[in-house]
Amino acid sequence: LIMASGPLLLLSLPGIEAFLPPHLHTGAWVFSFVPVILYLLFISNPKPLKVVMLSVQLLFGRRKRILEALRVYEDLAWRHLANAFLVTIVQLGIILTQFFLITRAFVPVDWLPAAHTYAATLFVKSVLPITLGSLGIGEFAAVSFYAGYGVSDAVAFSASLLLFAVNVLLPAILGAVYLMFQRPSFRNDSQSQERSSAA
Numbered sequence: 421l422i423m424a425s426g427p428l429l430l431l432s433l434p435g436i437e438a439f440l441p442p443h444l445h446t447g448a449w450v451f452s453f454v455p456v457i458l459y460l461l462f463i464s465n466p467k468p469l470k471v472v473m474l475s476v477q478l479l480f481g482r483r484k485r486i487l488e489a490l491r492v493y494e495d496l497a498w499r500h501l502a503n504a505f506l507v508t509i510v511q512l513g514i515i516l517t518q519f520f521l522i523t524r525a526f527v528p529v530d531w532l533p534a535a536h537t538y539a540a541t542l543f544v545k546s547v548l549p550i551t552l553g554s555l556g557i558g559e560f561a562a563v564s565f566y567a568g569y570g571v572s573d574a575v576a577f578s579a580s581l582l583l584f585a586v587n588v589l590l591p592a593i594l595g596a597v598y599l600m601f602q603r604p605s606f607r608n609d610s611q612s613q614e615r616s617s618a619a
Contacts (some may be wrong), residue, residue, distance in 0.1 A: 426546070427455060537565045
């Protein structure tokens, strides 16, 4: 969803059009709507995607791998995509609301500008995964995008960094600690299985 709506999110940010030549404005808006339309068409009917993928993959001469990959789409029904779409919307809404609440703790801001800023930030982080957890990329994007709504660089940077800590860093630390304490039990289970198989 973010990847499909990313160009539209970026283009609709305050001040972004100023970086484009005037004769490209119309073409940029038309181009930004194309991924959204294709995404909605896929949600409504996923079968054409199978034909497109098969045609592209056959062009590169990897038929066996393609046919195995495309088996997933055999039983893919509209209700499955609708459920996945709803789950994605809920998850994205929670993340955007988190960013809004963190920003709201520093400065008064409405939900829509905060959601717009961080949705565009998520798109940039997805397109440029060049750092661990996109750390630094998201902060730079949030600072750049939030400036159009009059939010200071310090607030935008702090909100993005805190959200990274809450959603990525903290769960990673807790998961690492959990695995450290579970490792002996895994080792004992594997040793008991080896003994039983040897017996």
